[in-house]
Amino acid sequence: MLAAAISFVTATVSHAADIYPADLAKQDANIARAFSDLAGKLKKKHAWVRKFGVTTPTEDITVGSTSYVRLSGCKPHDCPSEKYVVFISKSDYKAVGAFVVNRLDNGANPTRSDIYWLRQPDTEQMAVLASSLFQ
Numbered sequence: 001m002l003a004a005a006i007s008f009v010t011a012t013v014s015h016a017a018d019i020y021p022a023d024l025a026k027q028d029a030n031i032a033r034a035f036s037d038l039a040g041k042l043k044k045k046h047a048w049v050r051k052f053g054v055t056t057p058t059e060d061i062t063v064g065s066t067s068y069v070r071l072s073g074c075k076p077h078d079c080p081s082e083k084y085v086v087f088i089s090k091s092d093y094k095a096v097g098a099f100v101v102n103r104l105d106n107g108a109n110p111t112r113s114d115i116y117w118l119r120q121p122d123t124e125q126m127a128v129l130a131s132s133l134f135q
Contacts (some may be wrong), residue, residue: 021071022050030093035071038086038095038118041057046082046099053084061087063128080108085132086118087125095110095120098129 016111035052042049051117053073061070068087075082080103086097097118113134121129 008068015130018057020057021055021073024058024069024071025052031069031088033084033094034088034093035086038097039084042084042099042116042118048082049073049084049099055118056077059092066122067091078125080104080110083133084118085129087129096125096129098119098126098133100133 002017019027021035025035035095039049054076055071057074061068061072066134067090069090071086071088073086081102082100083102084097084099085097088095093130095118099116099118101114101116103112105111115130115133117126118128
């Protein structure tokens, strides 16, 4: 069902001026708070999330009619094993996200992936989040 949903969802993405999640959080307390609140439970088991991990530049993304800033990161020194993607609304700073834990074979290829949804994203958000996890 998720695969079917992905085929009908479109998202518009534009790149910010190479602003990384930790830098954006320093510039905008609302972004920092939204990320921290969303990642709260993750930080207990996956402490690396507290400092954002290895990140890519933030992106502006529109899903449906809502504009978000997209943050993503992975586990330092072991990116293939754990990754997150978070969307934070530009209008009200509400955040949703996804966290994936991959079980890897000896060649670092995923043999199993467990996705944890953060704050119950809707179907459209889930489709875009899921596709972002596996880019």
